[in-house]
Amino acid sequence: MRRRKFLKYCSGILGSVYATILAVPALGFLFSTLKRGQQKERTYRLTRLDDLEPGVPQRFTIIDQRVDAWTKYPAGPIGSVWITKGQDGAVTAFSSTCPHLGCVVDYVPGDEEFFCPCHAASFQTDGAVVGGPAPRGMDELKTSLKKVRGEQWVEVEYQKFETGISEKKAIG
Amino acid sequence: MLSEKTKQWIDERTGYKNFFHAIFLLNFPTKRRSRWQFIWGGALVLMMLIEMVTGALMMTVYSPSEASAWGSVHYMETQVDLGWFVRGLHHYTAHMMIVAIIIHIFLVIISAGYRKPKEFIYWTSLMIGGVIIGLTITGNALPWDQKGYWSYQIETSIAGTMPVIGSTLRSLVVGGSEFGNLTLTRLYTIHVMALPVIAILLFVFHMALIRRERLRTAKIKEANDDPNVDFELDEDDPVKDEITQPYWPYQTTRTLILTLVLTGIVILQIVVYPSMKNQHLQVGIGDWEEDLPASAIKLEAPADSAFPFVARPEWFVRFLFELRHMVPKELEVLVTAVLPGVILAILVLVPFYEKVFGEKWGQRLAVAVYVGGLLIITGISWYGIKQERSAPDYALDRSQELAYAARASWLASKNGVPPEGPASLLLNDPKSMGPLIFAQHCGICHTWNGHDGTGHFIMEMKDGKKVKATPRASDLAGFATTKWIAEFLADPTAPKFFGHLGSSKGGDAILNGDMSDWAKDYVGPEGVLTKEDLEAVAALIAREAKRRDYEQPSEEVIQRGISVFSGADFKDKSGKVVEFYGYCAQCHAMKAGDPNEEGGGAAPDFNGYGSEKWLTDFIRKPGGEHFYGEKNIMPSFEESKLSKHDINLLVKWMRSEWQRPTEEK
Ligand code: FES
Numbered sequence: 138m139r140r141r142k143f144l145k146y147c148s149g150i151l152g153s154v155y156a157t158i159l160a161v162p163a164l165g166f167l168f169s170t171l172k173r174g175q176q177k178e179r180t181y182r183l184t185r186l187d188d189l190e191p192g193v194p195q196r197f198t199i200i201d202q203r204v205d206a207w208t209k210y211p212a213g214p215i216g217s218v219w220i221t222k223g224q225d226g227a228v229t230a231f232s233s234t235c236p237h238l239g240c241v242v243d244y245v246p247g248d249e250e251f252f253c254p255c256h257a258a259s260f261q262t263d264g265a266v267v268g269g270p271a272p273r274g275m276d277e278l279k280t281s282l283k284k285v286r287g288e289q290w291v292e293v294e295y296q297k298f299e300t301g302i303s304e305k306k307a308i309g
Numbered sequence: 310m311l312s313e314k315t316k317q318w319i320d321e322r323t324g325y326k327n328f329f330h331a332i333f334l335l336n337f338p339t340k341r342r343s344r345w346q347f348i349w350g351g352a353l354v355l356m357m358l359i360e361m362v363t364g365a366l367m368m369t370v371y372s373p374s375e376a377s378a379w380g381s382v383h384y385m386e387t388q389v390d391l392g393w394f395v396r397g398l399h400h401y402t403a404h405m406m407i408v409a410i411i412i413h414i415f416l417v418i419i420s421a422g423y424r425k426p427k428e429f430i431y432w433t434s435l436m437i438g439g440v441i442i443g444l445t446i447t448g449n450a451l452p453w454d455q456k457g458y459w460s461y462q463i464e465t466s467i468a469g470t471m472p473v474i475g476s477t478l479r480s481l482v483v484g485g486s487e488f489g490n491l492t493l494t495r496l497y498t499i500h501v502m503a504l505p506v507i508a509i510l511l512f513v514f515h516m517a518l519i520r521r522e523r524l525r526t527a528k529i530k531e532a533n534d535d536p537n538v539d540f541e542l543d544e545d546d547p548v549k550d551e552i553t554q555p556y557w558p559y560q561t562t563r564t565l566i567l568t569l570v571l572t573g574i575v576i577l578q579i580v581v582y583p584s585m586k587n588q589h590l591q592v593g594i595g596d597w598e599e600d601l602p603a604s605a606i607k608l609e610a611p612a613d614s615a616f617p618f619v620a621r622p623e624w625f626v627r628f629l630f631e632l633r634h635m636v637p638k639e640l641e642v643l644v645t646a647v648l649p650g651v652i653l654a655i656l657v658l659v660p661f662y663e664k665v666f667g668e669k670w671g672q673r674l675a676v677a678v679y680v681g682g683l684l685i686i687t688g689i690s691w692y693g694i695k696q697e698r699s700a701p702d703y704a705l706d707r708s709q710e711l712a713y714a715a716r717a718s719w720l721a722s723k724n725g726v727p728p729e730g731p732a733s734l735l736l737n738d739p740k741s742m743g744p745l746i747f748a749q750h751c752g753i754c755h756t757w758n759g760h761d762g763t764g765h766f767i768m769e770m771k772d773g774k775k776v777k778a779t780p781r782a783s784d785l786a787g788f789a790t791t792k793w794i795a796e797f798l799a800d801p802t803a804p805k806f807f808g809h810l811g812s813s814k815g816g817d818a819i820l821n822g823d824m825s826d827w828a829k830d831y832v833g834p835e836g837v838l839t840k841e842d843l844e845a846v847a848a849l850i851a852r853e854a855k856r857r858d859y860e861q862p863s864e865e866v867i868q869r870g871i872s873v874f875s876g877a878d879f880k881d882k883s884g885k886v887v888e889f890y891g892y893c894a895q896c897h898a899m900k901a902g903d904p905n906e907e908g909g910g911a912a913p914d915f916n917g918y919g920s921e922k923w924l925t926d927f928i929r930k931p932g933g934e935h936f937y938g939e940k941n942i943m944p945s946f947e948e949s950k951l952s953k954h955d956i957n958l959l960v961k962w963m964r965s966e967w968q969r970p971t972e973e974k
Contacts, residue, residue, distance in 0.1 A: 169390035209725025
């Protein structure tokens with residue numbers, strides 16, 4: 138019965154070679170498709186500094202091309218930001234995506250407060266949570282000023298963050 | 310590992326041991342002498358498993374619609390890690406399975422595996438073979454590239470010729486009368502759902518039959534060997550000296566070895582031809598290699614009837630395709646519908662040959678029919694392929710198909726596939742569309758490096774023979790470049806330029822017109838103009854076109870060009886300023902060459918000569934007062950003849966303006 142044992146042994150080895158030929162590409166294949174949708178932050182020039190009214194947040198839409206796997210869509214809205222110019226001229230920007238579950242946060246002039254219509258989260262104008270279910274304050278985005286033909290423009294680095302968790306973590 | 314006791318406990322409640330024994334054929338008795346016959350079947354099962362795994366993987370990326378099928382396959386090939394390997398494995402293993410099933414059935418026939426009581430085992434293996442062919446045909450069309458699209462056109466039209474059910478069958482698998490989104494969704498359903506399920510059912514049935522037959526033989530033999538049982542086999546019964554062995558591990562090892570050898574060949578194929586087979590192309594037609602080397606082309610161009618493609622069916626239906634072209638039209642149905650039926654009947658009836666001819670001759674006939682049939686089919690296919698490859702335009706056509714494939718792949722990687730679908734990558738690309746538009750509209754009179762833009766020559770019938778047609782107008786390759794203009798000025802009546810115009814109506818006025826007279830008077834050994842003068846004025850005029858390949862000449866050359874154009878400050882060969890009467894501005898207007906802006910009007914305006922706007926305006930209305938005026942003999946191409954989109958592509962192509970790999974945005 139030594140032959141029998143030897144053949145069993147061979148079968149085992151050959152079988153694992155066969156399985157490896159399938160398993161390795163399978164894992165590589167599956168996991169690489171999970172990388173989809175990771176986007177780098179990009180800078181968008183959104184408004185002239187002088188056009189902002191001090192103390193009043195204003196919403197700006199981010200327009201960009203969107204690539205979904207193989208399809209590249211022409212430029213269209215991909216998100217929006219709230220930009221506020223403080224009385225001292227300092228500019229802050231918040232992503233309008235609610236940190237709770239991702240609805241678009243609203244601002245009603247006069248209320249002095251951001252408000253999310255979905256589950257009634259509210260935030261101070263500096264982004265901190267006032268009330269509601271939001272696990273963290275609104276996500277602040279990096280801003281910078283750039284001089285273009287003698288005028289100051291506000292530039293924002295737009296990024297998306299995971300929702301529903303208390304820490305601010307970029308997607309991807 | 311589980312302890313023996315736990316295993317026992319589970320087994321009592323589930324019977325899993327028996328189940329595994331059944332699935333892995335652990336104590337399945339096999340004939341020792343026919344082990345070679347068995348391993349092909351086993352290898353087919355293991356290959357089918359490869360197909361299922363790779364197929365399921367690809368289902369996570371592939372998207373069956375006209376707008377996204379090609380893009381998703383391209384994405385799989387280029388972006389997904391090991392996507393090229395998974396797809397290659399799926400593709401080549403499918404073809405390997407067809408080879409394996411051909412061999413398997415051959416082995417069944419030579420070992421009389423169709424003989425009573427095994428007829429159904431044989432028939433099910435035939436049916437499984439049919440399903441595998443169906444899977445390959447449907448799978449081949451799924452990427453919706455030129456190759457898949459056109460071969461599916463052929464295959465469905467063959468199906469459509471079947472009497473009575475043909476057209477219904479065709480519209481069922483095509484999803485209507487025309488190819489489109491429904492064709493793909495249907496193909497997809499057939500490929501991933503219907504046929505695999507049928508294959509599995511057939512396989513289960515097939516295995517159950519084999520099992521039944523083997524167990525029966527084993528029992529008979531057991532009874533024969535058991536002295537306590539009163540049973541004796543006939544002396545000449547083959548079962549008598551059959552040695553049986555369990556499948557595991559005796560056949561398993563062999564099956565695995567064969568599977569790995571076959572898979573090794575498949576992997577070799579993937580590695581050697583990671584892309585399309587490109588051994589037949591003629592490199593150097595056009596400059597397409599700069600987009601992508603041939604070895605990196607993963608897919609044929611996206612399916613679109615606007616682009617030329619020679620339709621060829623898959624290799625295993627090639628013979629039907631060839632035969633169809635060999636017989637007269639009335640007999641076509643014989644080839645496409647009757648012949649496959651006859652082949653099928655010949656195969657299905659194999660078990661009954663022995664009824665008529667006896668065991669020995671019946672089997673010999675079966676082998677002869679099978680091998681002979683294969684040889685005839687191979688011969689016809691080989692002949693057809695050879696015929697096609699030796700056709701004069703084969704290399705050219707194939708190179709062009711590859712050029713489109715390369716271009717589409719490159720554009721897709723560079724720009725992404727637009728939402729309206731991959732065909733628009735090429736449809737909006739001057740480099741791809743330009744030659745086709747030129748061939749269609751301009752190639753009747755003009756040439757492009759001697760051909761019609763696509764590399765083909767315009768032919769005409771002369772004395773019953775097909776000969777290269779004489780062009781009726783100028784060759785436009787390099788139009789408005791310094792070189793082209795200089796050549797033209799040196800001899801406008803050369804065949805490349807006005808040479809053949811005399812043959813067309815009204816062309817004489819141009820052939821023997823002012824421009825030709827001018828060249829006779831001022832150019833050549835007698836004329837006052839030197840070669841440098843011509844080149845200078847050509848460079849000056851070519852500057853108007855703002856072509857990307859324009860080389861800025863020195864200021865000196867420009868000044869010299871201006872002096873020729875306007876006649877002012879003209880220096881003759883000895884460098885003396887002389888009066889020059891042949892200056893261009895007499896007839897042509899061009900601000901850059903004529904500071905006083907006095908001339909023009911009598912001949913085409915050179916302001917912006919060869920630029921996008923100039924060319925467009927010219928093609929739209931060559932008889933306009935800025936152009937040839939009354940002397941014009943070229944037809945005008947209004948919007949109704951040549952759309953805005955097309956003229957734009959044509960002009961861009963003529964000026965060699967298209968997206969290039971070397972170009973930064
Ligand atoms: S999503 Fe904004 S509160 Fe829930």
